[in-house]
Amino acid sequence: MPSIAIVGAGLIGRSWATVFARGGWDVRLTDPSAETLAAAPGLIRRALEELAEYQLVEDVDAAAARVSVASSPAEAVQGVDFVQENGPEDLEAKRRIFAELDAAAPPHAILASSTSAIVASLFTEELKGRARCLVAHPVNPPHLVPIVELCGAPWTAPEVIETARRFYESVGQAPITVHREIEGFVLNRLQVALLSEAFRLVGEGIVSPTDLDKTVAEGLGLRWSFMGPFQTIELNAPGGIPDYCARYTPFFRRYMADRPSATVWDQANIDRVMAAWNRSPSREEIAERTAWRDRRLTALKAHKKSQPDT
Numbered sequence: 001m002p003s004i005a006i007v008g009a010g011l012i013g014r015s016w017a018t019v020f021a022r023g024g025w026d027v028r029l030t031d032p033s034a035e036t037l038a039a040a041p042g043l044i045r046r047a048l049e050e051l052a053e054y055q056l057v058e059d060v061d062a063a064a065a066r067v068s069v070a071s072s073p074a075e076a077v078q079g080v081d082f083v084q085e086n087g088p089e090d091l092e093a094k095r096r097i098f099a100e101l102d103a104a105a106p107p108h109a110i111l112a113s114s115t116s117a118i119v120a121s122l123f124t125e126e127l128k129g130r131a132r133c134l135v136a137h138p139v140n141p142p143h144l145v146p147i148v149e150l151c152g153a154p155w156t157a158p159e160v161i162e163t164a165r166r167f168y169e170s171v172g173q174a175p176i177t178v179h180r181e182i183e184g185f186v187l188n189r190l191q192v193a194l195l196s197e198a199f200r201l202v203g204e205g206i207v208s209p210t211d212l213d214k215t216v217a218e219g220l221g222l223r224w225s226f227m228g229p230f231q232t233i234e235l236n237a238p239g240g241i242p243d244y245c246a247r248y249t250p251f252f253r254r255y256m257a258d259r260p261s262a263t264v265w266d267q268a269n270i271d272r273v274m275a276a277w278n279r280s281p282s283r284e285e286i287a288e289r290t291a292w293r294d295r296r297l298t299a300l301k302a303h304k305k306s307q308p309d310t
């Protein structure tokens, strides 16, 4: 089995450790915060136990035993095949961390960053091993949401992307390839399109935020939990996608002339949305809701696993 170093053991790093330990890999974790590093193995075990409640991991003890901690990135990467970086979302930090990883990791090891929005060319250009670096952007938390967006810099070797793709598939993730660097990759560009319209509709008083959420949770989202927008529209007209476009694009064209502008993100509109939302949960309440979300996601993951793809 290959082995992985997880560099940065915060929210995302711990979840990646859960993914790879569940998948049978040896996992070495590191984080500059001694407190974070000390807490990580226990939190990973708890995540594995929650997965086991839905038969999503076979042997919790064996998976947890595959996780060890290292006191520095240089120590963590000794002998590994793959590195997943999950440090702060800050360009200078990514540059420093990648320089250290490139100097210390074995030559064959692939170096992947979990960055949400910083393209790899911005922090790998000067590296000797820049051909082995890429972005592998997960969604929080990757042990429950399998998508991972793979996006190389112009100098990333194609076989590095292919090998990374195989690694993620082998541990149950769902990688996609983004062929060219673009801000926000794919997932966050889709998300921002939806959020911008949501902030416009609520800001203009056309719908309440609760009813807008219902439109996704009880409408669009039900299909989207197992099929994408292209698969969806193919079934929304008897003649498939060309028929759908012939029927509905006149409205879509009018919409494009009137789509939300950047002003939906002005503070005045955010204030309007917050007034309509009318809630300000404490950190404890947010943590409780997050645990609830993760239980629902685990149940959904188990359900999806039980269903045939076609």
Ligand SMILES: NC(=O)c1ccc[n+]([C@@H]2O[C@H](COP(=O)([O-])OP(=O)(O)OC[C@H]3O[C@@H](n4cnc5c(N)ncnc54)[C@H](O)[C@@H]3O)[C@@H](O)[C@H]2O)c1
Pocket: 007, 008, 009, 010, 011, 012, 013, 030, 031, 032, 033, 036, 085, 086, 087, 088, 089, 090, 093, 097, 114, 115, 116, 117, 137, 138, 139, 140
């Ligand atoms: N939280 C999300 O929803 C989400 C989703 C996708 C991607 N990401 C990306 O994942 C990365 C980590 O995000 P997070 O949410 O886990 O943040 P986090 O704050 O929970 O964790 C970051 C960790 O990095 C550690 N760290 C600080 N300096 C470091 C260094 N020099 N080397 C290694 N580790 C260092 C911190 O101690 C901390 O434990 C970011 O790049 C973020 O954009 C986050």
